[in-house]
Every structure is written in structure tokens, then in C-alpha cells.
Amino acid sequence: MISIVIPSRNDDIEVFQKTINAIKKQTVLPKEIIIVDSSTDNSIKNFLQKQKLKLINLIYKKIDGSFAGKSTNIGMSLATQKFIGLLDTKTIPNDTWIEKYIKQLERDNSDLIFGNTKFFSKNRFQKILRILSYGDASHETVPGTIFKRSKFGKKMFFIENVRSSYDIEWRERQKTLLKTSLGNEIEIEYGEFPSSFLDAAKKYFIYSFYTAIVNVQKDAKDLYLSIFIILSALVIPRWNFFLEGWDENPLYIADVTKKYFLSLLVIFLSFLIASRFFPKQVENRLPFITLKYTVFLFIFLSVFNWNAVVADWVEDTVFYIPHITKIFVVLVLVSSVLVRGLFKPVSNKVKLNYLLPFRWLFIGTIGLILDIVKAPGYIIGSLISKFR
Numbered sequence: 001m002i003s004i005v006i007p008s009r010n011d012d013i014e015v016f017q018k019t020i021n022a023i024k025k026q027t028v029l030p031k032e033i034i035i036v037d038s039s040t041d042n043s044i045k046n047f048l049q050k051q052k053l054k055l056i057n058l059i060y061k062k063i064d065g066s067f068a069g070k071s072t073n074i075g076m077s078l079a080t081q082k083f084i085g086l087l088d089t090k091t092i093p094n095d096t097w098i099e100k101y102i103k104q105l106e107r108d109n110s111d112l113i114f115g116n117t118k119f120f121s122k123n124r125f126q127k128i129l130r131i132l133s134y135g136d137a138s139h140e141t142v143p144g145t146i147f148k149r150s151k152f153g154k155k156m157f158f159i160e161n162v163r164s165s166y167d168i169e170w171r172e173r174q175k176t177l178l179k180t181s182l183g184n185e186i187e188i189e190y191g192e193f194p195s196s197f198l199d200a201a202k203k204y205f206i207y208s209f210y211t212a213i214v215n216v217q218k219d220a221k222d223l224y225l226s227i228f229i230i231l232s233a234l235v236i237p238r239w240n241f242f243l244e245g246w247d248e249n250p251l252y253i254a255d256v257t258k259k260y261f262l263s264l265l266v267i268f269l270s271f272l273i274a275s276r277f278f279p280k281q282v283e284n285r286l287p288f289i290t291l292k293y294t295v296f297l298f299i300f301l302s303v304f305n306w307n308a309v310v311a312d313w314v315e316d317t318v319f320y321i322p323h324i325t326k327i328f329v330v331l332v333l334v335s336s337v338l339v340r341g342l343f344k345p346v347s348n349k350v351k352l353n354y355l356l357p358f359r360w361l362f363i364g365t366i367g368l369i370l371d372i373v374k375a376p377g378y379i380i381g382s383l384i385s386k387f388r
Contacts, residue, residue: 002098002146003079004030004087007071008037008044011089015192016044020051022092028099031081032057036071038064069158069166076152084149090192091117091143097187101146108181111151112174115144116183119190126193129200132340132367133193135348142167144188151178165211197366201373208374212381226290233294236260261298268295289378296332303328333368340367 004023008016023033033056037044048060059078063071068088076084083102087093101113119134121127147156155177159166174180194200237257243249253259271288304325307313311320321327341364342355355363 001028001081002030002083002085002102003081003149004033004085005072005075005079006033006035006087006089007068007075008035008039008089009065009068009071010039010041011044012192013043013047016047016089018092019087019089022095023087024053024056025095026093026098027096028102029055030085030098032059032079034059034061034075034078036061036063036075036078038062038066038071040065067160067163067166069162069170070160073157073160076156079149079152082149083146084152085146086115086142086144087188088143090190091115091141092189093144094187094189097144098146100185100187101144101183104181104184105146105148109179110181111178112145112147112180114171114180114182115141115188116186117141117144117188117190118186119193121193122191123195125197125200126191126195128363128366129193131345131348131350131363132370135345135350137349138186140171140182141188141190142170143190144183147178159214162210162213164207165214168211169214201370204370204374205377208377209381212378213384226287229287229290229294232260233264233298261302264291264295264298267291300328336368336371337361337364340364340371 006019020033023030033053035044035048035058037060039045045060045062048058051058061074061078063074072086083105085098085101104110105113116138117140118138119130121130156174158170194203237260239256240246240252243251246252247254268291271291275288306324307320311317314320315322338360341360341362345355345360345363346352
């Protein structure tokens, strides 16, 4: 009835064993498990040879080094059953996963059911990462997804040349191609977060790097729009300096910098409002991220020059604000920590009494540092994707 596809590469055997055991306990057993292994050694192959699967046909495919997207594509192409289920070596399904999702698939007359995953942590630092990333809410995931093989085709292939974010792009693409829904019940668990800050920083950097690559590959127009935003920010505020005759030139624009900044601000606020209703379609788009940093830079420069331009360095005037730059930086940092350590976790169903009175401050600070780590990865990924 169903083929289970699992990509593998140098995975933790102990964790993988839990996944295999969970599959063997399913109330509806799969007809076949397809493991596509791109490991640098034979540890996965040796591990699988010791498994006793009885009524389940195990198909093992060894390939050269590749990312999970390519391995999953190969596995889906090998599937022979009516349904295809997707897992990875670190996601553990509940015993009723296959039974309940196939029933929902047929009851809803859907083509595809996305996995509904709950995340858990094993130590204190992993708990911080879980709160920052997912909170206590369940989330839509590729692992746990089950779909009709009759709908399988090239449009269901994952992007193959990226390490992360391929799953997000795939989910959004399938929603435009098929009749999809989210599993009604939480049937998948994941708890393999990085155990140290260094590992987490490395993972976040790599994640942002490949997120940028996926975004650019998905829509090259996003990159061109982002480049336009950057160039406009460099050229338009200095527009009048390029003109002969200054204000006597017919192309002169009075208060051009103010008008440009206000226009940017209006566009940014429009994006911000749209992101509240369509977060997945807006928040990770390259133009929105570029616009966000451009607006922040303009605000910072305005604050930095406030006392010189507005107050003319006259300390007695009402417009003079002592230490305005320091105040602005502190407000930005505090706001960022508040959002990451308090508001976002609460929106993801983390209990407020766990975060208060001071735990949110530590969690938010870790989140802010990790966001700073992600920024260069996103920039480098965007450039490499377009010009490599």
C-alpha cells in the first residue's frame, strides 16, 4: 500500500534505529522501505543488514555524496506502492502515523498530507533552540508527509543542490500544484537539535546560506529587485549632486532623501502588514530582507546625524537629544531580544510563566546572536547563487 522513502548520509545509528523501530510498530505496515544512502562509509549499510523487517521489503540504494533533496528524489522514483511516505533518519513517527494519514488522505480526497511534527529537546541548550525555532507548537513538515504516487512527477522533485530550505520550497510549491492538507494529529517527533552554541551557530549560518540560494533559484526577479533597492539607496539620496545648476536644473528634486526614505518606509510597512497575513510568502523573500536592512540603515544614519542636522549641535535647543545614537542602539537591541525571547515564543505556545521573569532575556540574547550569525550567510549565498 505504501512505500517509505528515507535519505541517509553519515547519520547517527542510534537515532536511526529509533526511526526503524517506529516503522516496524506501525498499525499499518509499509510494503517497502527505500533507503537512499550517500554516506562516506558503509555504516548505514551494515546497520540495515542486521534489521529484521519480516513483511517489509527493504530497498537499499548506495549513491555518491549528495544532499537529502537528491536522495529523496531517487527514492521516490524507486517507489512502487499506491502511496509514498517521506521520513528522515531523525524523525520518529507515532505507531498510527501511516494508518491515520492515509485515512485522512482518502477522507479529505486530498493528494498530499503534510507531516504534523512536534519538537522536543534533550538538554537545556536544545530547549533554548527549540523555543527560539518552534516553541511548543506543532509545525508542518516534509518528514511525515504522505501522498498519492499517481500524482508523482518531475514537479514533485526537490531542489537537489542545497543542504537546507529545499523542504520549505517544496512544500510551498506542492500547495500550488496539488490538493494538500496538514495532518489533523501530531504523528511525528523530532529532537535532534545542536547540543552546543558552536554547532548551532554553524547550522544557522549554513541554513541561511542555502536559504538564500533556494530563494534566488526560485525567483531570479527577487535578486534583481534587491539589487535595485540597494542601488537606489546609493544613488537617489545623492541625485541632486549629479545635476548641474543644483536647484535651477529642471530635474532637481527638493528634499529628495526625505521623500525617498518615506517611500521606502511605506513600502516596507506594506510588506510588514502583508507578512502578518502571508508570513511564509513574504518573510523569507530576498527583497523584503533587503528592504528591512536598507530601512534600518537609513533610520540609523538619521539618528546618527540628528543632532548635527536638526539641532545644529545647539545643546539648549528642544531638538537636541544627548547620547541619541547610544539610546537608539540600546532600544533596537532590547526590542530584538524582546521579540525573540518573549513575543515569538509565546506565539508558538510557550508558557509565559516559563519565560518570566528573566529567562526570556537569556533566550532572546542567544536568538539575537544567532540572527547576526545568519546575516553574512544569507548575503554570501545570494551572491554565489547568481554568479557561480
